Amino acid sequence: MRILLIEDEEPAAAQLRRFLQQYQSAATIVAECQQVSEAVAYLRQYPAPDLILSDIELLDGNVFALFGQVQVTSPIIFITAYDSFLVQAFEQNGIGYVLKPVQYTQFAAALQKYERLRQSLQGAALQQLAAHLAPAPRYKARLVSKTRAGIYLLEVADLAYFQLRNGVTHAVSEQGKAFVLNETLSQLEAVLNPALYFRLNRTEIVQLRVVERFEPYFNDTLVLHLKAPLSGTLTSSSHRTPELRKWLHG
Incomplete structure (x- = not known):
């Protein structure tokens, strides 16, 4: 699982790193960003991560500014101290909304939801691919x-x-x-x-x-x-x- 971490508070970022290792040791944080501008630069230059873990209020503004500057295709779990952005979060790729102070059980539940969604989508994609690749019936000529x-x-x-x-x-x-x-x-x-x-x-x-x-x-x-x-x-x-x-x- 390739993860982009967007968090401007080091203690919070450190906690998320620990939680990720506890949940899945194979999870890899491909980059950490503290500002919207850093996240924009990363997403423009590198392949989309499997998942984004993101705070909402960052050093240079609100993370929702990200969506006006770059196309975001990855699902996002928002991790924030504010409950007022819930609707906006789920309008912008949000699949989870975890409130600070973060409890491991809440964090793990959000990741489990992501994995269920991924497996469901992969299953549907594989079915479509199998149907597309299935040999056409051969009738007698x-x-x-x-x-x-x-x-x-x-x-x-x-x-x-x-x-x-x-x-x-x-x-x-x-x-x-x-x-x-x-x-x-x-x-x-x-x-x-x-x-x-x-x-x-x-x-x-x-x-x-x-x-x-x-x-x-x-x-x-x-x-x-x-x-x-x-x-x-x-x-x-x-x-x-x-x-x-x-x-x-x-």
Whole structure:
């Protein structure tokens, strides 16, 4: 923990040093300033500390003048003999307000609050980073159909729908040609882009762009009319229709 100490009274500064060592021996005071001008010079020249411990009334004025001269990004625990600056303190990066004479229990409680906030922010940042770095799902770009005549390599983007016929999975191209697949519909559902393909029922998965229009049917089902040169229709099951409506609206 890198700490900037802003305090113009040596006995108070010495006490804070002792309290810091008692609380966390690894804490490092990177600089000590007795005046606002010294704090401004330090923050302009060096990286922001993890935490600032600051008195309010200093040798050259009120510490809040600091915020008008330099951008302060570090959290601050204010340590002062005055209770009249409480609102202003928490408007300016304040996370703690400890009154003099300082008691160790109050000082430690303020540092514990800082550490809880830091851990919370780090956790949120790590979650965001993990989400950003997580590999995008990889969907199948092509499938293989093995027949007696040979092996066909099928581009998934050219397939209009998948259908279970007599217990065998078929992929149907946009020209209406059917190809036998080894995968089950559930296996296909897991590797097809859900933004493009939708599982209509137990036996069919359709690609959105081959649908010409939708027509309400009985028991809250939808009939899908396919674009030419395809012929025929597909029908959603009633329990899938609500999800299909959401899918259609993006």
